[in-house]
Amino acid sequence: MQKNEIEIFYPKSQTAWRKWLEKNYLSKQAVWLVFYNKNSELKSITWSEAVDVALCFGWIDSKKIKIDEETSHQFFSKRKPKSTWSKINKNKVDKLIEQGLMTKAGYESVAIAKQNGSWTILDEVEELIIPADLEAKFIDKPNLKDYFLSLSKSAKKLLLTQLLFAKTTQTRQKRIAEIIEQAEQKLNLKHL
Template identity: 60%
Template sequence: ELFYPKNKQHWREWLFNNHHRKDAVWLVFYKKQSDRKTISWSDAVDEALCFGWIDSKVESIDKESYKQYFCQRKPNSTWSKINKEKIEKLISTNQMTKAGFKAVERAKQNGSWTILDQVEALILPEDLKQALAGYKNALEYFDGLSKSNKKMLLYWIISAKRQETRQKRINELAELAGKGQKPKQFR
């Protein structure tokens, strides 16, 4: 389903009427060069968060517009620093709904609220530190990477579902860092 919100209020009304009945919707945005009224991405995300929803992939429609997928937040989906800051603002301005509060509470209970905190702060888990220390120049190579590369690699490590997968990723990262390389999928 495609939805063309004219403004923030129009999107909020759609969410109010549909957040509990539908799983997802494609929101249409118009680019700056278009004369069509549209909602900003930031406002769209704010309203989605109020109802326990989140933004996802973006696809082009034509030269004047694109669509972005918005859906109910999955129980274990991680919370970025930006979205947590948005939640604080939305709470302080009384914009949150019961569904939005429920999504936040569930995340705080299951750990998905804080799982990215160490990634955002660029804190290396102990097991990764030890593995990097086992290869000459690996830690220096890792420390020399850009913030965005470090975050990607740290997220890759912490997002492993099984301990064996995590260990395999740590070993691969440490060995390649010792050779001055990143894992293939990050090159």
């Protein structure tokens, strides 16, 4: 799907976004939502409010594109069955369930994730738990572990996620070696 083939929708309220999803969540695959920044004279719902509504229907946000100084578009689509769940979105789902806002589609999305493991796959990353194979590399070099632990939470999450999703043992070992090498060089850790 090209950007110009997907509907662009400007929800002026959470209610408007919810009505759009009620009408379209089964027939449409995706939509670009329009957001205006805080300094704009035009008002829009916030990203967090939009995600709350999307989760109720089994949808999720992804890439954001800046259009101009006031406007951005955020891509929302049906959640794929193996799509991972962040701690933030799992907490949002708990609140939405308590508030009675989840739809059947939203409940089904959660049930599928719990069944196939995508609901919990990021738990150790979210808790910043160092996997045993990386921890083993730190045993003889505690200063490297200290360096790793000194990184920002987002940098550690990025690296741990890259390890988690390495498709082969060889790729995982290569990524661990790169983390160790970069720590030794005291470089800012970026994408491997």
